[in-house]
Every structure is written in structure tokens, then in C-alpha cells.
Amino acid sequence: MGRTLLLVIGLLFPQLGWADSPAEVTKRLISTMQSCGQEFGSPSAPPQCTSEEIEKNLAVVQLSRWLMGPHWDTLGQEKQDDFIALLTRLLRELAYPRASEFLADTQFEYGDTQLQGNEALTEVSVVNPDEGRVTIGFRLNQSEGVWKIWDVRLDGVSMASNLRKQVQSLMSKQSYEELVERMQRTIANAKTEEAG
Amino acid sequence: MQKRRLGGVMVLCLVSMLGLGPYMPTALAQNGATQQGLNDSLDTLDTVIPAYEPSVFEPFNEKMFSFNIWMDEHILRPVARSYAGAVPEPARLSVRRFFDNIGVVPRFANSLFQLKLDGAAREAGRFVINSTIGGLGFFDVAKNQFGLERSQEDFGQTLGKYGVGPGPYLVLPFIGPSTVRDAVGRVADGAMDPKTYLLSTVEVTATDAGTLITSAVNERSLNLGLFESVDRFSLDMYSAVQDFYLQNRERQIAE
Secondary structure, three states: OHHHHHHHHHHHOHHHHHOOOHHHHHHHHHHHHHHHHHHOOOOOOOHHHOHHHHHOOEOHHHHHHHHHHHHHHHHOHHHHHHHHHHHHHHHHHHHHHHHHHHHOOOOEEEEEEEEEOOEEEEEEEEEEOOOEEEEEEEEEEEEOOEEEEEEEEEOOEEHHHHHHHHHHHHHHHOOHHHHHHHHHHHHHHHHHHHHO | OHHHHHHHHHHHHHHHHHHOHHHOHHHHHOOOOOOOOOOOOOOOOOOOOOOOOOOOOHHHHHHHHHHHHHHHHHHHHHHHHHHHHHOOHHHHHHHHHHHHHHOHHHHHHHHHHOOOHHHHHHHHHHHHHHHHOOOOOOOOHHHHOOOOOOOOOOHHHHHHHOOOOOOOEEEEOOOEEEEHHHHHHHHHHHHOOOHHHHOOHHHHHHHHHHHHHHHHHHHHHOOOOHHHHHHHHOOOHHHHHHHHHHHHHHHHHHO
16 A cells, blocks of 8 residues: 555656656766766767756756846747857857866865755865865756756855846847847857867 | 145055955955855845945946956056066065065054954064064064964954945955955055154155055066956856955955
8 A cells, every 4th residue: 555655756746756857857967067078969979978968957948038038028938948058059169168167177076956936056165276166056946846956056046047147138228139149149259269 | 744644545545456466365364264144145045135236336337347448458467477587486485475464553453443453462572573573574483484364454344343334335446355344444544654653744745655566566576367258158257356356355354
């Protein structure tokens, strides 16, 4: 009877039993990035080194909505989808290669995870010979039972907040079209640098 | 006396750092580990964020920001590049340590003001050790041999610690990002320099200008690639720098 009940609960609410914890999601992301190194985006990259694999751990859709804030609902479905796609490309071209490079030969100390409702913060420390100990905080959000990363905080400075400030500023002072153009230009710059 | 002090402070404000310090991501790591908590991070994915509100100084700030970038591009960076070609990096790092050592008074005093006695003691110990067996501060013996880490306190942080809000964001010519509170703090830190009270205005001005220009060029030479990458990879450099500055200051005050 007990087993049957567990089975029913497990089938109905798979996230209760088998979903990865915030710490596990963070470890998986770091470990994938460390092992893939510069192979991200290359045609010969193994299956575990594709951008899609990384994106399983990231809350890109929720992050897009958060970055846009009050402007999100005014965009309409088509532009919302475009923005999500553009942000995904920005992360692929800019964030993954740089993060992989940084993480490649780094030793981590995994700290505690703090939970508060559907938000979590997992901390890892990196010891850099020049800069001493740097604390990296991974912010995660739980949606439909799955934890996904949406922010990285370097010594307390939130990268997502920084990006949000830029998006908000451009949306207020310029336009959505200008924001899109800047995102495309930044992606192009990253590609140029990679090619060079 | 007041006039003399202000003269020194003005030069200090104008020339010091030439807008470098607050842009530097490396500065984020100087204090070592920080404990972050969910409680201190106000925003979550569910937070409803208000629309962007520009600083009351926004038109002035944007002009000053462009001016500082221009100055960096046309004067500071070319000079720093030549300097970097002539002086090897270990020597430039020693110069950085030397300037760091002579800036002990505000760090010591502000540690005391914030009742961070450990920080004040470390600053005093570091100054004595590095000024003697550290060859006037060119070598950081205090850190390498005695494990005495530098504290990083200034009067802006002291004000923040006692509840003074940052006020509007402000970009100062030559200096870079600041807030009204931090600009006041910078003046107070300058007034703590002992030589302001010992030398004439002309002497203080000349000494400060020489010291701070050298320090700025040296610091820039150690971070030559910095602005290029921030510029190339940010969507809006002005707001990116503003946000980094404000977040970093908030973290420093919270520590």
C-alpha cells in the first residue's frame, strides 16, 4: 500500500522525487562548462557540449520577462519570442565561451544553498592567485518543479541586474528597435573576436 | 587653512584615479570572500520592477561620461600604453603598492569610524611593516609574510554605514562614477591627508598632481584592455557602469 502510494505520488508529482536540487543544477552547469571548455558552438562539439544542453539549466524565458519588466506586456507575442531568441544568442556568443574559459582550470569550493520559497542561492568560491577568494552566487528559480539558474552574482554584483539596467535604460531612452540593434551588434562583436 | 585644504582636495578629486577605480571589476575581489544572502538580494524573478528612472543629473552625467571616455581614449590610454612598454609589469605592480601604502590615513580612520577595529589595526600594521621592511611600500610584506590584508574603507562607506543614502548618481569629470554621498566622502578623505595641513597650497597641489597622475597612468597601464571589452560587450555602457558602481558600493557598505 505504502509503495503504491509512493508510486502514485511519484507519477503525479515527478518533481517531488527526482528533480535536481539547486546545488545539483549548479554543479552540473559548472562541470559541463569546465569539461567542454572552448568546444562550445564548434561543429565538432560532443552532444553534452551543445548550447541546448546548457540552456536546460537556465531560465531564459523567465529572465527575458524579468529583464523587460513593465515593457514585456506591451511587446506582443512576436517581439517577446524574438527577444527570447536574441537573448539566447547573446548568452551563447558571449556568456558561454567566456564562462568556460574562466572555469576551465579553476578549483571550486561549493558552499551552502539558501532556499526561500521558489528562489535559491547556491554559493561557490574560487581562489584566484591575484584577486584572492571570489564568491560566485548562482540564483535559481523553481518553476513547475524544476530549478533553473537565472542570475550569477560575482562578489555580490548581480550580472542579471546589470543587464536589466541596460535593457531598461535603452527601452526608456531609446526604443525596442534600438535595443535589438544593440544586441545584434554585441553578438556580431563577439563573433568577430572569436574569429580573430 | 580652509582654502589650502580645499585646493589639495580639489586636485585630489580632479586627478585621482581619472575615472578608473569604479570601473574595475577586479576591485570587486579585493576584499576577499563575501557572504551573500537571499535576504540581501531584493529582486527575485517574481519582483515587479518599476520603470527606469533616470538620475536628476542624467544630462550632466551623460556629458561627463562621454568626456571621461574621450579623455581616456585620447590621453590616458596612449600614455599608459607607452608607459607599459617601458616599465615591466612587476615594477608597475610595485608602484601600485607604493601608492596604496601612502593612502593609509583615510583607510585607517574610516575603519575606526565604522568601529572596524580589526581593519584599523591591520592598516596600522601594514603601514609600519611595508614602510620599513617592505621598502617604503614597494613590496607587500605585510600581506605576503604576515597575512595582513588591506582594508578598503572610505568616508562614503562610513556615511553609508551610518544610514546616509547614496543620493542621486553622479558622474564626475576625471573621476568617474559616484553619488552625491560618495563625492562628499571623497572630499572628506582628501582632507584627511596629513600633508594638506603641513605644506602650502602650491606644494600640496604640485605633489598631489604629480602623485595622482603617476598613479592613474600606472593603474591604467595594468588594465589596458578593460574599457575595450566593457564597451564592446555591453548594450549600454553608461548604464552598465552605473549599475556596477552602485551595486559594488552597496556591497562594500554592507560588509
